[in-house]
Amino acid sequence: MRAMLWFPLLFLVYSGYSSAAGPPVTEESLSEVAASLKMYVDELPQMPRLHGYSISKGSVTPTKLTIGMYEKDWKFHRDLPPTKVFVYGTSKAAATFPGPAIEAIQGVPLSVTWLNFLPRRHFLPWDPTIPTAIPKRGGVPTVVHLHSGVNPPHSDGSALAWFTAGFKETGSAWSRATYTYPNVQHSGNLWYHDHALGMIPANLLAGLLGTYTIRDPVLDAKLNLPSGIEFDRQLVIADRSFTKDGSLYLNATGVDPSVHPQWHPEFFGDVITVNGKAWPYMKVQRRKYRLRILNAGNARYLGLSLSNGLPFTVVASDSSYLPQPVVTSRLLLAPSEITDVIVDFSKSKTREIELQNDAQFPFPAGELLAGVVEGCHEDEVHHPLRRDQQRLRPARAAVHQRADPAGSGDGDAEAGDDRAVECHKPHGGQPPAPYPSGFVQGHQGAGTFGAGGLQELHGEEEGRAEVQRQSPRRRRPRPRSGIREDVEECREDRTRKHDQRHRQVQPGGGDKPFPFDATAEPGYVYHCHILDHEGNGMIRPLKLVS
Numbered sequence: 001m002r003a004m005l006w007f008p009l010l011f012l013v014y015s016g017y018s019s020a021a022g023p024p025v026t027e028e029s030l031s032e033v034a035a036s037l038k039m040y041v042d043e044l045p046q047m048p049r050l051h052g053y054s055i056s057k058g059s060v061t062p063t064k065l066t067i068g069m070y071e072k073d074w075k076f077h078r079d080l081p082p083t084k085v086f087v088y089g090t091s092k093a094a095a096t097f098p099g100p101a102i103e104a105i106q107g108v109p110l111s112v113t114w115l116n117f118l119p120r121r122h123f124l125p126w127d128p129t130i131p132t133a134i135p136k137r138g139g140v141p142t143v144v145h146l147h148s149g150v151n152p153p154h155s156d157g158s159a160l161a162w163f164t165a166g167f168k169e170t171g172s173a174w175s176r177a178t179y180t181y182p183n184v185q186h187s188g189n190l191w192y193h194d195h196a197l198g199m200i201p202a203n204l205l206a207g208l209l210g211t212y213t214i215r216d217p218v219l220d221a222k223l224n225l226p227s228g229i230e231f232d233r234q235l236v237i238a239d240r241s242f243t244k245d246g247s248l249y250l251n252a253t254g255v256d257p258s259v260h261p262q263w264h265p266e267f268f269g270d271v272i273t274v275n276g277k278a279w280p281y282m283k284v285q286r287r288k289y290r291l292r293i294l295n296a297g298n299a300r301y302l303g304l305s306l307s308n309g310l311p312f313t314v315v316a317s318d319s320s321y322l323p324q325p326v327v328t329s330r331l332l333l334a335p336s337e338i339t340d341v342i343v344d345f346s347k348s349k350t351r352e353i354e355l356q357n358d359a360q361f362p363f364p365a366g367e368l369l370a371g372v373v374e375g376c377h378e379d380e381v382h383h384p385l386r387r388d389q390q391r392l393r394p395a396r397a398a399v400h401q402r403a404d405p406a407g408s409g410d411g412d413a414e415a416g417d418d419r420a421v422e423c424h425k426p427h428g429g430q431p432p433a434p435y436p437s438g439f440v441q442g443h444q445g446a447g448t449f450g451a452g453g454l455q456e457l458h459g460e461e462e463g464r465a466e467v468q469r470q471s472p473r474r475r476r477p478r479p480r481s482g483i484r485e486d487v488e489e490c491r492e493d494r495t496r497k498h499d500q501r502h503r504q505v506q507p508g509g510g511d512k513p514f515p516f517d518a519t520a521e522p523g524y525v526y527h528c529h530i531l532d533h534e535g536n537g538m539i540r541p542l543k544l545v546s
């Protein structure tokens, strides 16, 4: 297995001099650092878990957390000097890369006060020439978005609701330090990350990200999936590049400086980190594990498989269970996607298994690293400590009954008012101005955001007429399954109709309204989740207006 490494092993011992004083950083020097890091010497850590609820007199009650953002040093690898990062934690000492794993309970609201303790200057380059959060008096602008969260607009982490350390400066949409997460949606896998306008590639690369799990103890128990801190694990995969002194690297020179001094369409790191360690290993027992895998890279897709051919049983994707489990030997994960899989290590015929990545980059047109695999982590299979008697119950039980499970368009129990959604485009300055005539149509009860169709319309008149024509009772095209935040880009030169159906994600289906006003200020945003694209302006306000 070890012959299949990415690079021949080079044992180079670097002294920790500063990159400012050293030779210029080149692609070769970054690859050399990556090649110098021996794989599988650090054990996969688990991030600290934060319970998003209290237990009082035997029942679960809401609670409040305070989480700060800190600059600190983080050890990504035994042989790499400490790396400066920006990370989340309940204190500087407790802060981790990625941040603490927040565990919420379905139906139990959680309040989080997010505090910025970051210094005056960012240690990574960022682009001031596009609509970007730029404080006048220094500091690093930040705001926290809970990805896939069904949250009130004021707690959604609008890109313009940013704030610097001590709230010394705040963006135009800032309204509060404490966010509330109702957790009314399905149990599932979410993640939180920074969302400050234009700062997203740099702030996430620096480490401002973490997992957020909504559990439904009754449902989860029924499914009989591997559970508990040892067997239900988060794997946060993020590619990064390191200079010889251990610093995170982000290129500040654009691909074509004659066009733009800084623009880089996509960041690809040379080192794969999992839970903040470069190529770690994980010791596993001969039994089933639940692995919740997040691709937290800026732009790298992951095509994951296990080196000994063990399959993955996919039980959930981003933020909800699948209708049926899907057995596959390969998982394709775009940036920010989460897959929730069961791996049965009792079926392993080998003692070591590499989690491999074969995705091209940029995806899908980039080069394939022929004959080469990247090990993300290695599972060393130990003899069983106890026999694994566990059997998965049919995952059908996992699915929340939806109002319209088949997506047939019949039985559209859309209590729903139609919602006109305006697309906005940035007009050079900030805040971004609305698209003059762009809009999408949707329904209240948003959660599943299935793009049924896309049709080009000409001019505002035709657009408005189309919205009117589409009554709430009308049959709509079958939405794609799965839940995504991404919507196709609105082009400023055309008016487009996105035929959207927002489906209720309340437990037990039904069409209960949100426990908040989804039309309130400052609205929401939609954006590309290749972070470098988002950072380059592919992010737009989205407001439910009626």
Ligand SMILES: *[C@@H]1O[C@H](CO)[C@@H](O)[C@H](O)[C@H]1NC(C)=O
Binding pocket: 025, 026, 027, 030, 251, 252, 253, 254, 255, 256
């Ligand atoms: C940074 O980007 C420039 C322009 O594309 C490129 O020439 C240079 O090699 C890059 N540096 C590194 C270290 O990747």
Ligand SMILES: [Cu+2]
Binding pocket: 145, 147, 148, 193, 336, 529
């Ligand atoms: Cu996100």
